[in-house]
Amino acid sequence: IKIISSSSHCAIDKYTTKMSGPIEHDKLRLINSSIHKLATGFYKVLVDGEKGNFMFSPASVSITLSMLTFGARGNTENQLRSVLHLPADDTLTTDGIRLLVDKLNNIKKEKLNLANKIFTAEGLEVKSEFRAIINSLFKSEVESVDFTKLDESSRIINVWCETQTEGCIKDVVQPNDVQDASLILVNAIHFKGKWVKPFEKAFTGSQKFSISETATKEVSMMWIDDYFNCGDLPDLDAQYVELPFQSENEDDAISMYIIVPDKMTGWQKVEANLDKIYFQELNGPPERLKLGVPRFQVESKFELEPVLSKMGMKMPFSDTADFTGITDAPPLKISKVIQKVLIEVNEEGTEAGTVTHVNAMPMCPPPSFVFDKPFLCALVVKSTGTPILIAKVIDPSATP
Numbered sequence: 001i002k003i004i005s006s007s008s009h010c011a012i013d014k015y016t017t018k019m020s021g022p023i024e025h026d027k028l029r030l031i032n033s034s035i036h037k038l039a040t041g042f043y044k045v046l047v048d049g050e051k052g053n054f055m056f057s058p059a060s061v062s063i064t065l066s067m068l069t070f071g072a073r074g075n076t077e078n079q080l081r082s083v084l085h086l087p088a089d090d091t092l093t094t095d096g097i098r099l100l101v102d103k104l105n106n107i108k109k110e111k112l113n114l115a116n117k118i119f120t121a122e123g124l125e126v127k128s129e130f131r132a133i134i135n136s137l138f139k140s141e142v143e144s145v146d147f148t149k150l151d152e153s154s155r156i157i158n159v160w161c162e163t164q165t166e167g168c169i170k171d172v173v174q175p176n177d178v179q180d181a182s183l184i185l186v187n188a189i190h191f192k193g194k195w196v197k198p199f200e201k202a203f204t205g206s207q208k209f210s211i212s213e214t215a216t217k218e219v220s221m222m223w224i225d226d227y228f229n230c231g232d233l234p235d236l237d238a239q240y241v242e243l244p245f246q247s248e249n250e251d252d253a254i255s256m257y258i259i260v261p262d263k264m265t266g267w268q269k270v271e272a273n274l275d276k277i278y279f280q281e282l283n284g285p286p287e288r289l290k291l292g293v294p295r296f297q298v299e300s301k302f303e304l305e306p307v308l309s310k311m312g313m314k315m316p317f318s319d320t321a322d323f324t325g326i327t328d329a330p331p332l333k334i335s336k337v338i339q340k341v342l343i344e345v346n347e348e349g350t351e352a353g354t355v356t357h358v359n360a361m362p363m364c365p366p367p368s369f370v371f372d373k374p375f376l377c378a379l380v381v382k383s384t385g386t387p388i389l390i391a392k393v394i395d396p397s398a399t400p
Contacts, residue, residue: 023213032384034085035062040275045307053298055341055391064187070133071326076315083313090181098137110193115164116140119145119184150175165186172340193245197226210373211395219294231284235276237262253382256372260375280385292370296396297344304337
């Protein structure tokens with residue numbers, strides 16, 4: 001089994017349960033709590049091996065591996081569930097996943113595309129129950145391809161990923177990635193949004209950015225004078241600012257949260273306490289700021305087996321793996337988990353006068369809040385707190 005994500009054993013009638021509002025909220029909260037725990041644990045392992053900019057998608061990893069969980073059995077299933085922090089109750093898990101997938105697919109104002117697909121080797125018999133589950137919960141289809149034709153099969157997968165992300169994510173797999181594959185699971189998430197409060201291109205200018213205690217680089221700094229949700233994070237010795245994207249209502253809202261340590265030397269405390277950040281609770285009173293945010297683009301591609309193994313997911317990669325919920329033969333194990341993610345933050349998509357806002361400004365100048373040293377940013381679905389992307393930006397001037 002090879003798993004590609006690009007920015008994650010019950011009777012089928014359980015998956016059609018009708019749920020009332022409060023119950024739906026509780027089930028969705030449990031799944032988002034699972035993704036939050038996965039995100040913080042994943043980040044802490046991943047950051048040890050990364051010195052520059054990097055990014056990953058907790059939602060994509062969670063959704064892709066959750067698909068696989070429904071075909072796992074025994075200790076293989078137990079390890080997957082443990083690393084993903086899934087509820088022990090199957091009904092809570094299945095209903096919560098469906099609610100989350102539906103929630104992400106129903107964001108209308110801005111473009112958030114979520115797509116899942118399974119590519120199988122020709123002749124592989126996938127069990128009908130597994131097909132039904134992944135179709136019901138993940139809206140995923142199964143396509144048979146000839147993995148002996150390495151160039152053609154890798155092209156088929158790459159074209160699908162590129163189409164689902166509107167050209168943003170290309171060349172996720174190479175021909176050698178599909179060699180000897182029996183089954184490949186793919187998840188693609190693509191987001192494109194416009195700021196509620198756009199940055200004016202005319203105000204963007206060169207600014208020094210501290211990439212370390214002793215070194216600086218010139219970056220393109222975007223500026224805006226407006227009111228923003230911001231505040232202190234005392235457990236992290238850090239501060240945050242929320243940059244919202246346009247939305248139809250609160251259920252539709254997506255925001256980017258940017259977090260910066262108070263000191264250049266403060267990263268250890270920030271990264272040790274990421275589990276204490278709950279984005280839904282970051283709702284301070286809006287303050288007027290002269291806000292400076294650098295333009296940046298981050299692209300990351302990881303093979304995630306080392307990270308997942310360190311988190312306790314070893315058996316699914318071994319010859320003792322049990323995925324008989326997918327097929328009885330041939331025996332399956334995970335051979336690769338690949339994630340490729342891209343984010344670009346700039347002024348594009350914020351013009352055209354789509355938002356008009358009038359603010360009453362006090363006469364005194366506002367305080368400056370300038371992101372002129374390394375920071376974290378997270379793309380979050382506001383109503384659920386789901387982290388779609390998390391990035392650490394050390395050098396905004398670096399090109400992928």
